[in-house]
Amino acid sequence: MKTLRDILYNVSIIAVHGDAGIPVNALAIDSRNIGNQDAFIAVKGVHADGHQYIEKAVSLGAAAIICESLPEVMHDQVTYVQVKDSAAASGIMAGNFFDNPSHQLKLVGVTGTNGKTTIATLLFRLYSKLGYHCGLLSTVQNQIGDTVIPSTHTTPDPISLNALLAKMVEDGCLYAFMEVSSHAIHQQRIAGLRFAGGLFSNITHDHLDYHKTFDEYIRVKKSFFDNLPTSAFALTNLDDKRGNVMLQNTKARKATYSLHTLADFKGKILENNLTGLIMMIDDTEVHFRLIGEFNAYNLLAVYGAARLLGEDKATVLQALSDIQGAEGRFDYFISDKDQIIAIVDYAHTPDALKNVLATIQNLRKGNEQLITVVGCGGDRDTAKRPIMADVAVENSDRVILTSDNPRSEDPTAIIAEMEKGVPVHLKKRCISIVDRKEAIKTALTLAGKNDIILVAGKGHEKYQEIHGVKHPFDDKQVLHDMMTMLEK
Numbered sequence: 001m002k003t004l005r006d007i008l009y010n011v012s013i014i015a016v017h018g019d020a021g022i023p024v025n026a027l028a029i030d031s032r033n034i035g036n037q038d039a040f041i042a043v044k045g046v047h048a049d050g051h052q053y054i055e056k057a058v059s060l061g062a063a064a065i066i067c068e069s070l071p072e073v074m075h076d077q078v079t080y081v082q083v084k085d086s087a088a089a090s091g092i093m094a095g096n097f098f099d100n101p102s103h104q105l106k107l108v109g110v111t112g113t114n115g116k117t118t119i120a121t122l123l124f125r126l127y128s129k130l131g132y133h134c135g136l137l138s139t140v141q142n143q144i145g146d147t148v149i150p151s152t153h154t155t156p157d158p159i160s161l162n163a164l165l166a167k168m169v170e171d172g173c174l175y176a177f178m179e180v181s182s183h184a185i186h187q188q189r190i191a192g193l194r195f196a197g198g199l200f201s202n203i204t205h206d207h208l209d210y211h212k213t214f215d216e217y218i219r220v221k222k223s224f225f226d227n228l229p230t231s232a233f234a235l236t237n238l239d240d241k242r243g244n245v246m247l248q249n250t251k252a253r254k255a256t257y258s259l260h261t262l263a264d265f266k267g268k269i270l271e272n273n274l275t276g277l278i279m280m281i282d283d284t285e286v287h288f289r290l291i292g293e294f295n296a297y298n299l300l301a302v303y304g305a306a307r308l309l310g311e312d313k314a315t316v317l318q319a320l321s322d323i324q325g326a327e328g329r330f331d332y333f334i335s336d337k338d339q340i341i342a343i344v345d346y347a348h349t350p351d352a353l354k355n356v357l358a359t360i361q362n363l364r365k366g367n368e369q370l371i372t373v374v375g376c377g378g379d380r381d382t383a384k385r386p387i388m389a390d391v392a393v394e395n396s397d398r399v400i401l402t403s404d405n406p407r408s409e410d411p412t413a414i415i416a417e418m419e420k421g422v423p424v425h426l427k428k429r430c431i432s433i434v435d436r437k438e439a440i441k442t443a444l445t446l447a448g449k450n451d452i453i454l455v456a457g458k459g460h461e462k463y464q465e466i467h468g469v470k471h472p473f474d475d476k477q478v479l480h481d482m483m484t485m486l487e488k
């Protein structure tokens with residue numbers, strides 16, 4: 001068993017009260033997970049302060065307490081360690097506890113508002129296809145080779161994260177590809193990890209409920225690159241306004257990709273339709289199964305990262321050509337009877353919705369109707385609600401505003417906020433139906449031959465979260481079922 005002293009290696013310590021040589025059984029940042037001989041790390045959170053739970057942790061058997069301010073009552077049998085930053089300490093300690101698994105494989109992190117899941121998943125599938133055993137940490141799921149481990153977050157808390165990386169190392173993985181969310185960077189869930197590379201996709205409006213201003217959101221994302229080591233690569237999208245800024249202060253080896261300007265990895269779209277993309281990448285013409293300009297960016301990012309990790313150009317392009325995208329990202333099927341194209345997409349930001357609708361507009365052959373069903377999540381960025389409704393009506397023939405995951409909010413009130421973004425002259429395009437199933441059914445009823453239906457916002461999600469309860473709900477399944485029912 002490791003001692004507290006071993007686990008504290010590299011942590012900025014202010015004071016130690018008690019014996020640092022005690023053995024530690026497990027680490028926890030949540031007092032509810034404390035067992036005998038564990039170390040509890042008290043972290044200040046968004047809703048509560050972990051320091052309030054120190055006594056509770058001791059009563060459950062904690063042998064060590066890591067905190068920023070020492071409690072008034074200290075027990076003789078417990079070791080108290082005062083640190084400068086408990087959140088940072090939790091990452092570093094989790095690394096030490098699990099033998100720093102990120103040092104034992106090549107860990108690649110992907111950040112940006114949109115495209116993280118797609119890029120990380122494509123990298124995982126590419127490397128698996130190239131014959132490497134590897135791991136994936138993503139919004140949709142975590143994976144170690146073929147073994148799927150359900151994910152609770154885009155980027156897990158530092159203890160779960162290091163535990164998963166340690167399992168990957170134990171299982172013989174050489175690479176791990178992970179999404180790095182802005183929440184995770186800000187909450188230091190990635191503290192102490194050693195990255196072999198970092199990728200930037202893009203940055204647009206999202207999560208302003210959490211980060212408050214766009215500048216702060218940019219600063220947080222940038223800090224991921226600021227902290228990369230010199231041994232890593234940092235790959236950025238030059239077509240994004242903030243692409244250069246992201247790498248301004250990084251020590252890592254800089255590299256760029258672009259569809260529109262000179263870059264280390266240069267791509268051009270030759271064809272973009274429902275059968276996929278044809279692109280020119282560094283003078284080679286390649287066909288991909290993924291659809292839409294935004295996926296051209298994702299593919300280019302993946303190609304660039306693989307080259308920076310040392311793979312051969314022809315091998316990468318050949319393998320990438322046949323790979324499918326992540327679940328619920330431009331996931332579509334065509335109905336037998338009326339050839340209605342039904343698309344499920346995880347677009348839950350104004351920019352993602354705009355991109356997916358622009359992609360659909362490009363795919364239109366004649367004057368098919370485009371019907372969009374969309375909602376916004378509760379307890380999340382409220383500023384995006386009217387913007388998303390506006391984007392939807394500006395770029396669709398018919399829009400049905402509906403409920404996403406209302407969480408603790410009233411879905412009718414969320415929809416009312418969305419409605420405020422619909423310009424008066426476009427109001428007739430738009431109706432609101434709170435029940436998501438009814439909304440999808442109505443879209444199908446409105447659709448005629450060859451029309452296109454986009455159901456946006458929930459992608460792969462298999463539930464609808466209402467007041468803390470996750471009710472089974474799957475956009476793709478509902479579309480299938482309703483279509484079958486209406487065709488009978």
Ligand SMILES: CC(=O)N[C@H]1[C@@H](OP(=O)(O)OP(=O)(O)OC[C@H]2O[C@@H](n3ccc(=O)[nH]c3=O)[C@H](O)[C@@H]2O)O[C@H](CO)[C@@H](O)[C@@H]1O[C@H](C)C(=O)N[C@@H](C)C(=O)N[C@H](CCC(=O)O)C(=O)O
Binds near residue numbers: 184
């Ligand atoms: C807003 C947010 O990000 N919250 C995360 C945060 O929790 P928190 O700050 O709210 O925690 P808190 O309730 O204030 O508690 C503070 C501390 O006291 C501890 N505590 C609390 C209660 C108790 O009885 N005992 C106890 O010890 C908690 O474990 C915590 O360490 O830290 C927790 C542990 O890491 C996370 O699980 C939690 O994610 C919540 C569930 C969440 O929904 N997060 C979302 C917004 C999120 O992180 N999303 C991103 C993706 C976003 C994107 O699309 O880019 C993600 O990476 O998943």
Ligand SMILES: Nc1ncnc2c1ncn2[C@@H]1O[C@H](COP(=O)(O)OP(=O)(O)OP(=O)(O)O)[C@@H](O)[C@H]1O
Binds near residue numbers: 112294297346
């Ligand atoms: N490179 C991109 N640029 C803009 N939009 C994109 C891009 N890639 C994907 N999208 C859109 O964003 C949606 C979400 O994509 P993806 O899940 O890959 O992003 P993400 O960054 O992982 O999202 P999250 O932060 O929720 O985990 C997709 O369904 C698609 O509509």
Ligand SMILES: N[C@H](CCC[C@H](N)C(=O)O)C(=O)O
Binds near residue numbers: 377378461
């Ligand atoms: N990772 C994103 C997911 C949003 C998905 C959408 N369906 C919602 O519930 O808002 C978030 O936590 O903001």
Ligand SMILES: [Mg+2]
Binds near residue numbers: 116117139
């Ligand atoms: Mg994701």
